[in-house]
Amino acid sequence: MEYLQIEKNASPYTVKYYLNDLETFNQFLMVEGIENLADVDYRLIRVFLTSLYDKKLSRRTVSRLISSMRSFYRFLEREDKVSSNPFLQVTLPKTTKPIPGFMYQEELGKLFEVNDMSDPLGQRNQALLETFYATGIRVSECQSLTLQDIDFTIGTMLIHGKGRKERYVPFGRFAEIALETYMNEGRNVLLKKSNVATNAVFLNAKGTPLTVRGMRLILTKMVEKASLTIHVHPHKLRHTFATHMLNEGADLRSVQELLGHESLSSTQIYTHVTKDHLKNVYMKAHPRANN
CATH class of the missing domain: 1.10.443.10 (Intergrase catalytic core)
Incomplete structure (x- = not known):
């Protein structure tokens, strides 16, 4: 939170969403019995993605979750908590941006x-x-x-x-x-x-x-x-x-x-x-x- 607020100058809403995404990932790790963040690999991430799609989450939400976790692991790398970022191997799902409505x-x-x-x-x-x-x-x-x-x-x-x-x-x-x-x-x-x-x-x-x-x-x-x-x-x-x-x-x-x-x-x-x-x-x- 300090990193997001002070160094990244993130808004309160951004911090809130990051924490929600981290909690989602943490719950998944608990179910899978993974206790160390360094033990997360590409195979486990694929299982994580499957669990997200099983929840009927939109592509946009899944994309945001992956982006959040990618940033989180980038932070862990900087802090020497992990040696690599497994989320870099994951391709973000393509999201369709709706054309904005406007007034005449x-x-x-x-x-x-x-x-x-x-x-x-x-x-x-x-x-x-x-x-x-x-x-x-x-x-x-x-x-x-x-x-x-x-x-x-x-x-x-x-x-x-x-x-x-x-x-x-x-x-x-x-x-x-x-x-x-x-x-x-x-x-x-x-x-x-x-x-x-x-x-x-x-x-x-x-x-x-x-x-x-x-x-x-x-x-x-x-x-x-x-x-x-x-x-x-x-x-x-x-x-x-x-x-x-x-x-x-x-x-x-x-x-x-x-x-x-x-x-x-x-x-x-x-x-x-x-x-x-x-x-x-x-x-x-x-x-x-x-x-």
């Missing part, structure tokens, strides 16, 4: 029209929606936003991302107007309902920091008001941000940086969506696209 401009337009801008909660909801779409930040990142993180003079937010990594993300005029309206008016009204001082940007009806669950609920209610038949969650707005940016010509590296993705492969999933979009544009626009 028409659907988004309806969402932006449902909030009552004369009401403190309506101002908050509009600012929340504009922030999600303008920046593509994760819901946890939005929940942890403080007043000091927003710089209106240059139109950027300091985002505290996964693994304690920080990045600056710009926001546009619509988000600026919505945030200033809420922070100068609605937020002050909500703050008076609580005796607790807070720097959190988004507050609930009681004047205390809005939770991740609360943010999801707000979006669900907005969808109901807009009479939309789609399911909208914060991550769908993140997908929408990335897809729209690429559709309008943004390069992959820039979108990767804005999203806070560590590897480009995480961002590349959005190119599948944009390829479909480009194909539709081509088929409609090119004189010799159709017979």
Whole structure:
């Protein structure tokens, strides 16, 4: 845990999953009667994999478990607890990444029209929606936003991302107007309902920091008001941000940086969506696209 938290700078969620995976492997070793981690070989790992598939675990889960154990044995090698890493011989099962769902401009337009801008909660909801779409930040990142993180003079937010990594993300005029309206008016009204001082940007009806669950609920209610038949969650707005940016010509590296993705492969999933979009544009626009 110290290695993950201090040296790898892993998030609490990552540490939690690693420990869960280690416990799964430990339970397996106990059943097999293996007491020494150095006694684990390729044959035993194959038995371990079979036991995982017998539990009807998905390929994605199995892949994560193998990855966790590979990292664990790498750590054991470094600490001179084992002489080799048997998990290096195991091929990770191929996982199919689902193409992310996103919203069309028409659907988004309806969402932006449902909030009552004369009401403190309506101002908050509009600012929340504009922030999600303008920046593509994760819901946890939005929940942890403080007043000091927003710089209106240059139109950027300091985002505290996964693994304690920080990045600056710009926001546009619509988000600026919505945030200033809420922070100068609605937020002050909500703050008076609580005796607790807070720097959190988004507050609930009681004047205390809005939770991740609360943010999801707000979006669900907005969808109901807009009479939309789609399911909208914060991550769908993140997908929408990335897809729209690429559709309008943004390069992959820039979108990767804005999203806070560590590897480009995480961002590349959005190119599948944009390829479909480009194909539709081509088929409609090119004189010799159709017979």
